[in-house]
Amino acid sequence: MVSDEIVLQIEGLSKIFRSLFAPTGVKAVDSLSLSVRRGETYSIVGPNGSGKTTTLKIVLGLIFPTSGTASIFGGNVADVSVRERIGFLPEDAYLYDVFTGEELLDFYAGLFGYPARRRKELVDELLSLVGMQANRRVPFRECSKGMRQRLALAQALVNDPELLILDEPTSGLDPAGRHQMTELIFELKRRGKTILLCSHFLAEVEEVCDRVGIMYRGRLVAEGTLAELAGAPTEIVITTSGLAPEGASRVGAHSAVLGIDGDAVRMGQESSDELWSVLDAIREAGARVGEVRRPRPSLQDVFVRAIRQDAGEQDVAEEVH
Amino acid sequence: MGNLPFAIGFVVVVALLAVTHRLWVPALGHGAASTWRIAKITVAEARRRRVVQAVVVLVLLVLLFMNFFSYLNPREQARMIISGGLSAITVFGILLAIFVAAFLIPQELENRTVYAVLSKPVRRFEFVLGKYLGAMIILAVIMTIMTVVLVGVLLVQDHFVPDFDHSVFEPNLDNVIFAAVMSYFAVAVLAAYIVLISTVSSTAMTVIASFLIWAIGSLQSQIHDLAEAAETVFQKWFFTMFYWIMPPLENFDFRHEVSNFMHVSYRAGINAAGEGVLYIIIVLIVASIFFNDRQM
Numbered sequence: 309m310v311s312d313e314i315v316l317q318i319e320g321l322s323k324i325f326r327s328l329f330a331p332t333g334v335k336a337v338d339s340l341s342l343s344v345r346r347g348e349t350y351s352i353v354g355p356n357g358s359g360k361t362t363t364l365k366i367v368l369g370l371i372f373p374t375s376g377t378a379s380i381f382g383g384n385v386a387d388v389s390v391r392e393r394i395g396f397l398p399e400d401a402y403l404y405d406v407f408t409g410e411e412l413l414d415f416y417a418g419l420f421g422y423p424a425r426r427r428k429e430l431v432d433e434l435l436s437l438v439g440m441q442a443n444r445r446v447p448f449r450e451c452s453k454g455m456r457q458r459l460a461l462a463q464a465l466v467n468d469p470e471l472l473i474l475d476e477p478t479s480g481l482d483p484a485g486r487h488q489m490t491e492l493i494f495e496l497k498r499r500g501k502t503i504l505l506c507s508h509f510l511a512e513v514e515e516v517c518d519r520v521g522i523m524y525r526g527r528l529v530a531e532g533t534l535a536e537l538a539g540a541p542t543e544i545v546i547t548t549s550g551l552a553p554e555g556a557s558r559v560g561a562h563s564a565v566l567g568i569d570g571d572a573v574r575m576g577q578e579s580s581d582e583l584w585s586v587l588d589a590i591r592e593a594g595a596r597v598g599e600v601r602r603p604r605p606s607l608q609d610v611f612v613r614a615i616r617q618d619a620g621e622q623d624v625a626e627e628v629h
Numbered sequence: 630m631g632n633l634p635f636a637i638g639f640v641v642v643v644a645l646l647a648v649t650h651r652l653w654v655p656a657l658g659h660g661a662a663s664t665w666r667i668a669k670i671t672v673a674e675a676r677r678r679r680v681v682q683a684v685v686v687l688v689l690l691v692l693l694f695m696n697f698f699s700y701l702n703p704r705e706q707a708r709m710i711i712s713g714g715l716s717a718i719t720v721f722g723i724l725l726a727i728f729v730a731a732f733l734i735p736q737e738l739e740n741r742t743v744y745a746v747l748s749k750p751v752r753r754f755e756f757v758l759g760k761y762l763g764a765m766i767i768l769a770v771i772m773t774i775m776t777v778v779l780v781g782v783l784l785v786q787d788h789f790v791p792d793f794d795h796s797v798f799e800p801n802l803d804n805v806i807f808a809a810v811m812s813y814f815a816v817a818v819l820a821a822y823i824v825l826i827s828t829v830s831s832t833a834m835t836v837i838a839s840f841l842i843w844a845i846g847s848l849q850s851q852i853h854d855l856a857e858a859a860e861t862v863f864q865k866w867f868f869t870m871f872y873w874i875m876p877p878l879e880n881f882d883f884r885h886e887v888s889n890f891m892h893v894s895y896r897a898g899i900n901a902a903g904e905g906v907l908y909i910i911i912v913l914i915v916a917s918i919f920f921n922d923r924q925m
């Protein structure tokens with residue numbers, strides 16, 4: 309469903325925050341370029357402080373770039389007509405807390421100039437979509453984090469936007485809440501929405517996004533589809549059972565085997581003859597073969613690798629998680 | 630006040646509107662609707678927080694309390710009630726303006742509620758105007774209630790207090806209402822200044838600055854005297870600038886004339902109100918310009 313039409317284009321975007329305490333400034337975003345096509349779900353992933361929120365705020369015109377441009381539908385987000393076609397879920401979203409879900413959605417729908425009848429239908433529809441019908445009369449301040457996040461998503465959907473911008477949609481939610489939110493994003497994707505989201509936790513968004521941009525210290529250090537980023541599988545893992553120590557050392561002596569971690573025998577991507585000969589060696593050692601897999605590197609690994617390359621091999625693993 | 634300041638103010642307003650026309654001309658239709666929606670939710674939020682109720686109870690207590698004093702004679706009694714009542718209305722109005730207006734915008738930024746609004750088709754100046762309008766509605770309701778209570782107290786007293794030959798209880802209602810309306814103008818002008826400050830600073834700073842502006846605005850004639858008495862050109866220039874930049878709050882204060890049954894010049898009031906409206910427009914335009922450049 310992804311078309312070639314570019315919905316969001318960011319070019320050479322930089323943002324330096326200057327303050328009394330940091331007169332030279334903090335470079336929150338550094339020459340960032342990316343584009344999102346219609347129907348695509350693009351995720352910016354990076355550790356806290358890498359500049360994701362800053363990027364989204366610039367895209368929305370809430371703050372202004374030091375240099376570079378961001379355009380939506382080929383226009384400027386400062387134009388009201390552009391903002392009529394986008395929806396935004398802010399990070400740690402907070403709405404006017406004395407009002408209930410239905411009052412809030414009615415207010416936000418009103419900002420698009422919809423008449424009262426249409427607003428009423430819309431509010432019903434959105435409350436059902438995000439699973440808040442039963443709690444529609446609970447004031448926002450009495451809502452749980454999960455309910456708040458779902459109301460905040462509904463708020464971003466009042467205009468049935470073509471482009472949705474979600475800042476950390478799943479962070480701070482319990483596993484059930486995260487699951488609900490991921491399902492909702494899937495549903496929106498099915499409805500053909502273009503989605504730009506960001507997250508500091510890759511595993512939470514891995515399943516929903518078509519493309520990922522890895523951001524670190526304000527820069528986009530890697531970009532591509534999940535498969536492109538992970539690269540081709542590089543090894544074969546054979547799970548065994550009943551592999552005794554002396555048998556293991558015999559299997560380990562095989563030229564194709566890279567190493568043995570407990571019950572798992574790892575070998576390179578050799579020809580199938582080599583695979584059979586390793587399997588034979590395992591059987592001869594008196595062990596049984598459970599499963600043969602060709603795992604891709606996890607995105608977490610890709611993430612660490614990309615950031616390491618960028619940071620010149622500094623130890624950044626703990627920063628990532 | 631001659632007509633010259635008026636003319637200058639008028640020219641300044643027209644010039645500002647012309648310079649900023651690209652901001653507001655395309656927005657007239659849609660913008661009015663957005664502004665009104667923001668104003669309405671601001672009022673609704675204050676109602677939920679029971680701001681109005683709390684203040685009204687407080688003011689009722691103050692006004693009722695004043696009835697328990699006995700005075701030398703009916704005229705003196707009327708004087709005390711009018712003077713105390715108008716002061717209560719003015720001071721409560723100003724304090725409320727400070728607390729309502731100073732929190733209007735910074736609170737939205739601190740709670741991050743502003744993001745969901747400004748990512749919608751709402752222009753920033755519509756947001757500023759809507760917030761101001763909402764605050765003015767809240768203050769109008771509160772000050773009207775206070776005025777109605779004061780008028781009620783005066784009518785009741787007029788009925789019960791026996792008049793002497795040489796001293797009558799004079800409720801002076803027309804002038805009391807006039808003075809209350811003028812107080813509302815003072816509050817409206819001060820609130821505009823507070824909104825302006827709040828577009829560039831935090832809540833705490835805004836509250837402090839608001840009290841300062843109130844104090845300075847109430848001492849306008851002293852500043853004028855300073856400008857007149859200035860010894861160097863720089864001093865004169867400085868005080869004159871200061872005089873024009875600060876809100877002319879003194880001009881709205883008719884408490885003394887009204888409570889002492891003196892002649893009250895409605896014309897002076899109308900002039901002050903016109904001048905106040907000019908100040909409000911200029912200050913809100915500047916506030917919108919500042920807010921337009923604000924990083925959220």
Ligand SMILES: Nc1ncnc2c1ncn2[C@@H]1O[C@H](COP(=O)(O)OP(=O)(O)O)[C@@H](O)[C@H]1O
Nearest residue numbers: 325334336354355356357358359360361362363
């Ligand atoms: N308003 C601001 N003033 C100064 N520095 C800021 C501001 N907002 C963000 N930063 C800094 O910019 C960097 C990126 O922040 P942010 O975009 O929030 O990161 P992320 O969303 O990826 O966690 C951080 O170092 C942060 O401290």
Ligand SMILES: [Mg+2]
Nearest residue numbers: 360361362399
């Ligand atoms: Mg963030």
